[in-house]
Every structure is written in structure tokens, then in C-alpha cells.
Amino acid sequence: MHVMIKALTIVAAVASCSARVGAEPVRWTVYRIPETGTSVDIPTSIFSEMAGRPDGYGQRFQTADGRASLTVQSAARDGRETPAEFLAKKNPPSSIQYKRITPRFFAVSSTKGDYVWYNRCNFTAAHVHCVLINYPQAWERAWDGLVTRISLSLNRG
Structure with missing residues (x-):
């Protein structure tokens, strides 16, 4: 039941995502990892600070106050390992x-x-492409649309 409610919340967030969090419009850009073909929409007006590199390829970003983080990461895929494995x-x-x-x-x-x-991690023949997002639970309702857009944009373009 909880999974169904969460899925409906995600669908509703996609339908009603207003491109605003707080008073200012959210500015988006596509972040790409050229070595692996990873691409994802990033709200650069929110994740405005670089926060180092993860394992493999990619970049960590964080909010100016450091309370939330976004990691875009890609690595070579080990054989034919399934997402579940x-x-x-x-x-x-x-x-x-x-x-x-x-x-x-x-x-x-x-x-x-x-x-x-x-x-979220997407699997291609050669790579695993991932986004990892951490943010305060108090922001969850306001951030549903942001998280959904980031997630659904992973490797879209």
C-alpha cells in the first residue's frame, strides 16, 4: 500500500511540477559525463556548489547551505549484472x-x-548511470517534483 501511495505521489508530482521551489524560479541545466554518456537535468539554482568527485566518473553537488546533496555518478558495468544483483x-x-x-x-x-x-541507477550494456539525492525530510513535499524530474531525466538525452 505504501509503495502504491508513493508511486501516486510521484505521478502527481510530475503532473504538477511548477518549476518553482520557494519564491524564485528553478534554473535547470543538463549535466553530462562525456566518458560514459550519462546525462541528467540538474537544478543548478538549487545545487549551486561543487562538492567533489564520486568513485568512477561524475560530480557531487550540494546546496549553498550544505543541507542537501546530489551525486551524478557513472561506472563501468561488471559483466551482465542485473539491477537487482x-x-x-x-x-x-x-x-x-x-x-x-x-x-x-x-x-x-x-x-x-x-x-x-x-x-536511481540506469543500466546500459557498458555502464551504470546513477543519481543519488539527500535532503532534509522537512523538504520532502516541496522537493517531490525536483526529485522526479532529476530521476526521469537520467540518460534521457
């Missing part, structure tokens, strides 16, 4: 509140303390 190797917590696994991607989300975390 890849996720299992990461030993995710048993308390995942949202989990969707298909033959081409997985998306998982939950809370840890006062924060929400969301991870």
Missing part, C-alpha cells in the same frame, strides 16, 4: 520505503534520521 551487492538497508526494480533500472528511497535519500 547490483543493488543487493550494495547491501541496502532493510528499511527501504520505496523500491522499484526493472531489467533496466532500480530506484530506491527511504529516510535516515531527518533526511530523505533517493537513488
